[in-house]
């Protein structure tokens with residue numbers, strides 16, 4: 001036998017902790033169908049019954065205004081879990097019971113886990129649990145989710161509900177004469193018409209009509225337009241009546257009565273306080289300092305910098321391991337596979353692709369560990385609180401700062417974990433705008449490109465230019481966010497009404513589970529797509545290959561060089577391993593051979609699909625000062641931004657250029673007549689803003705819940721980047737600045 | 741006792757909510773958190789840029805933007 005139990009409750013009530021305590025590591029994270037709300041599931045066996053536990057999103061209420069609330073209530077009415085465990089924060093009983101009442105009105109089989117009883121006790125709050133259970137007519141079990149205390153009794157209570165299989169009668173709260181009368185009238189009509197009553201209790205539907213709940217209204221109109229219209233009229237009449245006589249609306253009166261009902265329960269000796277309710281707790285004292293006008297921002301800067309440092313410095317070592325592992329694999333393939341297309345695909349497509357996917361894993365793990373620490377301790381909510389005023393100007397949210405910083409707001413970040421960090425944002429529009437603009441920040445992979453160009457053209461002002469680049473990306477990202485929020489993601493900002501949870505020590509176990517879940521999701525979901533695209537990009541830069549006769553031409557050149565050299569030198573070169581030091585003569589011949597190889601690579605690149613694309617775009621791209629070589633490099637940069645450098649190297653027939661050592665390439669660019677400081681500036685601007693690398697695009701699509709947004713970010717960013725670069729180039733050329 | 745707008749309240753000042761004059765999503769959110777006529781509140785602090793504001797009610801801390809606090813009237817001691 002199997003049964004489903006749903007966990008529901010307010011945010012910060014300890015839901016996740018209880019879920020972890022119940023399921024251990026046996027859990028599975030996915031999304032609710034069609035939306036980006038996370039769905040956590042786990043299971044365990046109790047008395048021969050397999051119990052599936054579903055962690056519903058944390059909510060304060062059950063309205064249709066937020067996705068989380070719709071998801072939670074849809075799950076309850078459609079999946080009909082055999083039992084619902086409502087986690088209630090004992091130290092915050094009054095507000096938590098508001099949701100409990102709504103579950104009771106919905107008539108779901110309910111038991112209450114009165115969590116954080118330890119916190120309540122330490123705050124001098126005594127709760128008469130038996131009395132509370134009587135008043136609510138529900139099983140109420142005290143728990144401390146952190147230590148697992150009470151979980152056995154809780155499961156027993158839930159099992160009773162499952163075995164009892166009795167659907168409880170929905171709770172009927174009196175909302176005062178006016179509302180009650182209207183409700184009774186509506187219920188009569190609803191029952192007579194069998195209107196949605198197989199899914200929802202009749203009085204609940206009527207209440208939702210009074211509360212003007214869009215989801216239920218729409219459903220009602222589809223089901224029975226006529227009846228729905230009658231109900232809407234009755235609701236409208238009541239609203240009108242309230243606004244005329246009491247200067248209020250039914251929604252307000254309903255909320256009032258719900259809280260009134262809770263107060264009347266708590267008054268019956270359910271709750272005893274030894275101290276005044278508004279006394280300062282330790283948490284408030286910490287806040288005096290941490291959100292202080294002067295100390296607050298300084299501490300925040302230090303914490304943000306600390307997170308950044310933690311993510312990118314400590315992950316260097318494991319990133320290094322992954323890189324050397326894949327370097328090793330590449331080396332093995334290099335020696336053991338026969339030369340040819342297959343080898344090239346294995347090395348450049350598969351090994352580099354998988355290496356690319358896994359190379360991000362340590363970054364993602366460290367970032368989530370850091371962010372979870374800040375989130376679980378309660379500090380992240382303070383960051384949002386302090387920065388909201390600034391970010392709101394641009395249509396964003398205080399919590400947008402983390403994705404921006406991790407993406408490279410401090411130069412050298414990475415947009416992949418950055419985009420994922422946007423999960424902490426609960427407001428949908430602000431979150432989308434953050435996802436789409438965070439990749440403008442200067443990630444570590446763009447830095448070699450900047451370094452190359454700055455070394456070639458602005459060597460004297462290096463530090464200043466780098467600072468300017470960082471500022472440009474911030475200003476650009478914020479303005480682009482504003483642009484998006486006033487056009488395609490237009491709309492009122494989501495209310496900031498938010499709880500500042502008390503500071504708490506996060507549990508190590510919670511942090512690990514959280515971090516691992518997210519990382520695994522990345523590997524599983526993003527990994528496969530990324531591997532596919534990596535092979536595709538390899539193919540674009542390889543096919544079609546050079547025609548036979550051209551390849552033969554290069555081979556002839558090589559043979560000619562060898563033929564002109566003394567036989568001893570030729571045999572020295574042929575027998576030499578990679579590490580062997582060559583004599584000066586042999587070295588000279590070797591260099592000539594490499595020069596031919598490099599020319600061949602250049603021709604092959606130009607001949608490939610990517611090369612043709614680059615060449616055909618020259619007509620437009622010349623507006624921004626880019627020739628076909630730059631274009632190909634930028635196409636390559638879609639794989640990873642540092643590839644711009646190595647591809648430019650190939651295009652300038654220098655062979656593959658190591659992004660870390662660009663001396664010869666920057667000299668080459670500085671000397672080339674096709675380049676000027678203005679071209680370099682234009683390319684710098686383009687690199688800041690153009691399409692994120694495809695790993696980031698895949699992550700954006702996943703986080704935004706639709707490929708549409710992945711595609712949008714490529715098109716929008718590239719268009720914006722080109723517009724800016726072309727403007728700079730054209731204006732600069734006109735003014736004949738910088739010798740352009 | 742006098743009635744003032746929540747935005748005008750000073751840090752550490754307490755009062756009793758007398759009216760919440762907004763409906764729709766914002767009104768709903770405000771009421772769901774227990775900010776209703778009759779609720780006792782105390783201003784706990786303000787963000788460094790003076791906005792949002794943090795207040796204490798029913799034993800927990802809530803934050804609101806000033807533009808959202810504008811809809812809330814509070815009775816305070818003179």
Ligand SMILES: Nc1nc2c(ncn2[C@@H]2O[C@H](COP(=O)(O)OP(=O)(O)OP(=O)(O)O)[C@@H](O)[C@H]2O)c(=O)[nH]1
Nearest residue numbers: 011012013014015016017058116144145146504506
């Ligand atoms: N002292 C104490 N702390 C607890 C208890 N249960 C949970 N916590 C802590 O409360 C904090 C919040 O717990 P979570 O489990 O993340 O809360 P949640 O309801 O899942 O919150 P959201 O993820 O925001 O929905 C964590 O730091 C927990 O360690 C408890 O019974 N006693």
